[in-house]
Amino acid sequence: MKYVSFDAFRTLHLPDVHYIKPEHMFRQRAEIEAAEWVLFPEYWQVNALVFGLKKRIFPSLSAYLIGHDKVQMTRAFQMVVPGHTPWTLIEPNDPQNAERVWDQMPSPFVAKIPKSSMGQGVFLIENRADWNAYLAKTPVIYAQELLPIDRDLRLVVVGGKLVAGFWRCQGHDGFHNNLSQGGSVDAETPLPQAAIDLVLKVAEELEIDHAGFDVAMVEGYPYLLEFNRLFGNTGLQGLSQQVSAAILEYLEAANDHDDDDDDDPKHPTPPMPIAV
Structure with a gap:
């Protein structure tokens, strides 16, 4: 078995995939351990799979950790491409920080709820009423300049x-x-x-x-x-279909690379553990 998937829809066009319902992860541990890759686990499964079973997951651990919310994502962008990241203020949502961010960020500006998708947590802030309504919805202040x-x-x-x-x-x-x-x-x-x-x-x-x-x-x-x-x-x-083809190409290339490393004298087989 090459691949175990926890998302049937996103791996529909991939061969050699065995689908497992996420809630059956512990029940079907043997199938997971036998797979070369674990595809599209849910976020709550990642630690158990990566650190518990030492499995390779796709998408990558970085994609899960950095992509988990907009705060983590923006801080990573600010570290690697600061000149290509819109000016953003991220603060705990309390009255002092709310007032300070309001004073610093020219209106209109954009405010986001960190864990949101499909544009549902993105707001245009044009006045105090907009700002107060946003503050009532979010645990963290995320304010960003409005680009033209x-x-x-x-x-x-x-x-x-x-x-x-x-x-x-x-x-x-x-x-x-x-x-x-x-x-x-x-x-x-x-x-x-x-x-x-x-x-x-x-x-x-x-x-x-x-x-x-x-x-x-x-x-x-x-x-x-x-x-x-x-x-x-x-x-x-x-x-x-294009994405599925690219995923398959990427996974197969990674498998081939691992096989080459196994035959490479620079990557010797680890010694057997000493019996005690």
Whole structure:
């Protein structure tokens, strides 16, 4: 058995995959231990699989840890590509910090709930009423400058390679670009090379092997907004099949690399443990 999957939908087009319901993880431990890779576990499973069973998971551990919420993600971006990260203030949500962030961040600005997706936790803050309504919803203050854009890029990266990309144009509200929030797809306008280079650099440095990166372009300069470890496949026709093919290529290449290392004298077989 090569692969165990905890997400039947995302591994539908992959061969040699045995699907296990996440809640059956402990019941089917033997099948998991026999697999070369464990695919798409849920977040709550990761520690048990990686540290308990020493299993290789896909997406990578980095993708899970960094992609868990926008706070972790933005701090990682600020460390590796600070010049390509929008100005962001992250603070505990208390009255003192709320007032300080309000005074520092020019209006209008963007506020986000750290653990949210599909644009549901992203708010345009134009006045005090907007700010107070946001503060009542979030455990952590996440305020970010509003970039002068009417669209952004979704770039899909798997195993260090760009699989697909498209522009997401603003919906009727004049703010959200997410397709789930009324945004639309522009697959005809060329993808800027500067955005592609930025995303591939960040994916490599942070060891993110499966993600949909969102990039804003301001006068030809790319700003990295966030990435989604579990991104939607509705933006382009055939995207799901393209992603599956890229996943399979990446996993098989990793397996071949491991086989080469086994035959390499620089990577000798570890000695057998001493019986006591």
